[in-house]
Amino acid sequence: MTVHSILIYKNNKLVLEEYFYGYDANTPHQLRSATKPFIGGILGIAVDKGFIKNEKEKLLPYFNSIYPEIANLDDRKKEITIENFLMYKHGMDCENNNQESKGNEQAMMKSKDWVKYTLDLPMIAESGKSSSYCTGCALTLGSLVEIATDEKIESFAKENLFDALGISNYEWTFEPNQASMNTFSQMHITPRDLIKLAKLFKDGGKWKGKQIISENWINKTFDLDEGGFGYLWEHKYFVIEGQKFNSYLASGNGGQKINIWPELDMITVFTGGNYNSYELYGKSTPPNEMIPNYILKTGEKPADNNGYSK
Numbered sequence: 001m002t003v004h005s006i007l008i009y010k011n012n013k014l015v016l017e018e019y020f021y022g023y024d025a026n027t028p029h030q031l032r033s034a035t036k037p038f039i040g041g042i043l044g045i046a047v048d049k050g051f052i053k054n055e056k057e058k059l060l061p062y063f064n065s066i067y068p069e070i071a072n073l074d075d076r077k078k079e080i081t082i083e084n085f086l087m088y089k090h091g092m093d094c095e096n097n098n099q100e101s102k103g104n105e106q107a108m109m110k111s112k113d114w115v116k117y118t119l120d121l122p123m124i125a126e127s128g129k130s131s132s133y134c135t136g137c138a139l140t141l142g143s144l145v146e147i148a149t150d151e152k153i154e155s156f157a158k159e160n161l162f163d164a165l166g167i168s169n170y171e172w173t174f175e176p177n178q179a180s181m182n183t184f185s186q187m188h189i190t191p192r193d194l195i196k197l198a199k200l201f202k203d204g205g206k207w208k209g210k211q212i213i214s215e216n217w218i219n220k221t222f223d224l225d226e227g228g229f230g231y232l233w234e235h236k237y238f239v240i241e242g243q244k245f246n247s248y249l250a251s252g253n254g255g256q257k258i259n260i261w262p263e264l265d266m267i268t269v270f271t272g273g274n275y276n277s278y279e280l281y282g283k284s285t286p287p288n289e290m291i292p293n294y295i296l297k298t299g300e301k302p303a304d305n306n307g308y309s310k
Contacts, residue, residue, distance in 0.1 A: 003255065003286050004029060005191045007269040008295065014195065021273070028170050028188035029271040032252030035172075035187045036138040038161075038197060040086060040232035042153060043141050044205075044217035045160045051148040055083040055220075059140075062147050063119060071120035076127065082144065084127040085137040086231045091127035094118065094134035105135045114176040115143045131229050138232055139176040139185060146174075164212050165200065167193045186252070191269045194258050198267045201233075201248070202260045222248055222262075238292045245296050255285035263302030268295060 004023040008016040019025065046052050059080045060070060070077070076091055084090050094103025101107075103121045111117035118136025145153045153174050162170065171188040173180070189197075200206070201221065205213035217231070224230035226237070236249035236259065250258040255272025270287040277285050 002273045003290075004271040004273060005269065006290075007191050007195055007267075009195045009199065009267040009269075011265050014192075017192075019191075023271070025190060025192055026169065028190050029256070030252075030254075031187045031189060031194075031250075031256050032184060032254055033135065033138075033186075034250040034252035034256040034258055035185070036135075037231075037233045037250040037258075038187065039138050039142050039145075039153075040221065041197075041201065041213050041217075042157050042161060043082075043086070043145055044213050044221070044231070046145050046148055046156070048214045048217065049160070052082070052144070055086060056081055058082075059085060059144070060119070062144055063115075066147070067116055067119060072122040074123060076123045076125075080127045082141070085141055088131040088133055088137055088229045089128050090132065090134060090137055091123050091125040091129065092118075092121040092132075092134070093124045094121055094136055095132045096135055097133070103134055103136055108136050109178070109181060112178055115140050133229070141232075142174055142185070143176060161212065164210065165193070165196045165207055167196060169193070191271055194269045195267055198250075198258050198260050198269070202262065202267060224248075238296060240292055240296055243301055245292075245302055255287055257285075257287040257291070259291070261302075264300060 002021055004020055006016060006018045007014065017025070023029065047054060058078070059082050060078060080090060092103055093101055095101040096105045098104055103118060108114050108117050114136060118134070118140050142153050145156060149156050154172050162168070167189070169190055170193065173183060174185045176185050200212055201218060204215045205211055205218045221231040221233055224235040226235060228235055234249045234251065236247050238245045245261065246263060247259040247261045254275040255270055257268070257270040259268045261267070268291065272285060272287070274285045
């Protein structure tokens with residue numbers, strides 16, 4: 001098992017930065033599914049700029065011109081909102097870790113058009129009720145940004161997010177179809193720049209005094225049910241010796257972990273190469289053991305508040 005980088009940013013200082021196995025500060029690292037929460041932020045910018053009225057809008061009408069016919073269309077599917085996809089409360093037969101689910105990631109990737117495949121999935125429940133982690137949701141929302149802005153999401157993100165944060169050493173080709181069978185439409189970004197992106201969310205959408213993502217969007221992003229998903233971020237917590245440590249998590253296959261710890265005024269970033277670790281070896285990736293056993297066992301207890309710093 002391999003860890004490629006560990007960074008800890010605490011009290012507005014980078015207090016730990018280590019690289020391994022030939023990786024260094026200038027090496028963009030693949031994020032896998034840790035890309036998804038940042039798609040949520042890019043969508044938020046599109047809403048802020050008026051390209052999308054709000055996330056309560058119905059989702060399917062945005063795709064009418066591209067996909068005039070949607071399979072398994074019923075009244076439940078017509079009611080799906082953008083926010084339902086942002087919170088994985090889609091109601092469709094889509095669950096990544098369930099091989100019996102028609103929308104699981106491996107089944108989706110065999111199709112020619114991953115967004116169409118997702119929108120065609122049958123409904124098994126009403127939307128907005130319970131969450132089920134589904135890669136197709138994030139990819140669909142990335143395509144939604146392109147439809148609403150009439151611009152490639154990579155260009156929109158560069159103009160409105162990456163340039164504002166001074167992030168230039170990265171790679172991203174968003175193509176939710178079989179052309180991405182080996183790249184998964186994922187971002188490659190340096191760990192230091194992941195700290196920047198996480199800090200933007202932690203600080204209410206502001207970067208060096210400029211509002212990049214509206215504070216309102218950040219508020220809604222982190223208004224999560226315990227253990228649930230909010231605007232493509234996950235609420236992740238650890239309980240150590242009876243003390244609960246809350247975080248907001250962007251996670252990707254292989255040990256990519258970006259955690260925002262609001263009560264500790266801390267951000268942790270891990271990158272790694274332990275792809276399909278649990279599936280192949282029955283073992284969790286190193287961050288899942290290192291975070292509770294080493295980073296959180298410092299003796300510092302969380303503050304009473306449960307929000308990010310504003």
